[in-house]
Amino acid sequence: MSFQIDKAFVQTYKSNIEVQFQQMGSRLRPLVRQESQNAEFDFYDRIGPTDAVEILNRHSDTPLVETTHDRRRISLRDYDWADLIDRQDKLKMLADPTSPYTVNAAYALGRKVDATIIDAAFGTAYTGKTGSSTVAFNANQTIGNTYVETGSAAASNLTIGKLRRARFLFDSNEAAMDGEPLYAVVTASQIQSLLKTTEITSSDYNTVKALVNGELNTFMGFNFIRTELLPKSGNIRDCLFFAQQGLCLAVAQDINVDVGPRRDKRNSVQIYVSASFGASRMWEEKVLKVQCDETA
Numbered sequence: 001m002s003f004q005i006d007k008a009f010v011q012t013y014k015s016n017i018e019v020q021f022q023q024m025g026s027r028l029r030p031l032v033r034q035e036s037q038n039a040e041f042d043f044y045d046r047i048g049p050t051d052a053v054e055i056l057n058r059h060s061d062t063p064l065v066e067t068t069h070d071r072r073r074i075s076l077r078d079y080d081w082a083d084l085i086d087r088q089d090k091l092k093m094l095a096d097p098t099s100p101y102t103v104n105a106a107y108a109l110g111r112k113v114d115a116t117i118i119d120a121a122f123g124t125a126y127t128g129k130t131g132s133s134t135v136a137f138n139a140n141q142t143i144g145n146t147y148v149e150t151g152s153a154a155a156s157n158l159t160i161g162k163l164r165r166a167r168f169l170f171d172s173n174e175a176a177m178d179g180e181p182l183y184a185v186v187t188a189s190q191i192q193s194l195l196k197t198t199e200i201t202s203s204d205y206n207t208v209k210a211l212v213n214g215e216l217n218t219f220m221g222f223n224f225i226r227t228e229l230l231p232k233s234g235n236i237r238d239c240l241f242f243a244q245q246g247l248c249l250a251v252a253q254d255i256n257v258d259v260g261p262r263r264d265k266r267n268s269v270q271i272y273v274s275a276s277f278g279a280s281r282m283w284e285e286k287v288l289k290v291q292c293d294e295t296a
Helices: 087-091 098-122 160-172 188-195 209-213
Strands: 033-036 041-047 069-075 077-085 125-127 133-135 182-186 222-226 236-243 247-262 268-281 287-293
Touching: 069 247, 069 268, 077 098, 098 236, 098 247, 098 268, 098 287, 125 268, 160 182, 160 222, 160 236, 160 287, 182 188, 188 222, 188 236, 188 287
Parallel strands: 033 247, 182 222
Antiparallel strands: 041 069, 069 125, 077 268, 125 133, 182 236, 236 287, 247 268
């Protein structure tokens, strides 16, 4: 609870409360497949590709082509957030802190959505009739931090070569359906690495006009999304590249806010925010891990 709220007592300095800089909610949620879920577990069935059979003889038997069938399981996870504002503290403040506290809480839940999506992308997927079988992240879907197109392997941040390799893997696996968006989720470090690359900043290679403002939005068919929530081990950052249908977010309860007095806390105002959601990697071929050395 807010034992530090006395820092905002009236001292004639400020008449409002400012929310500290942070990622303001979810950036990945609009980019992935979204479903509603009303059970602890839900199953999403998939079928695989098949081949047509050539007809070689008249009046021959009709062939039976077996369609591969499996499913992915998504389990819900519950999250909440709460803080108390003492009634006497509110009387000593120029600004009512309820609204900024609520906004701050919603931001936290939004970031948890992104963290859940990222965890699902690189983590274990659950499959089988009951969802008890596991599928680890496919190592063949990883572009290592030392990847180079030619020459000796060398540690690097995000490079043109890695982008070309990522695009090749999506295309060669037919992993991006016509018109399906491709996303590159990176941090500020990867953006800066690309901005130093001649091919990115040259109009001969790129038509991205957002670079004029120091921003990078699209290149090589990827829509770039920045978040600092991507996992990092030592100097190596795991960047997430995916096609929209490669990841699924299932939501049982969207971010819900409840503000009211706590009778057991002398009528202190409690801000309570909760949500229930889960995510899964739906298709191995639609998700890539691109490792980047942020010191290179």
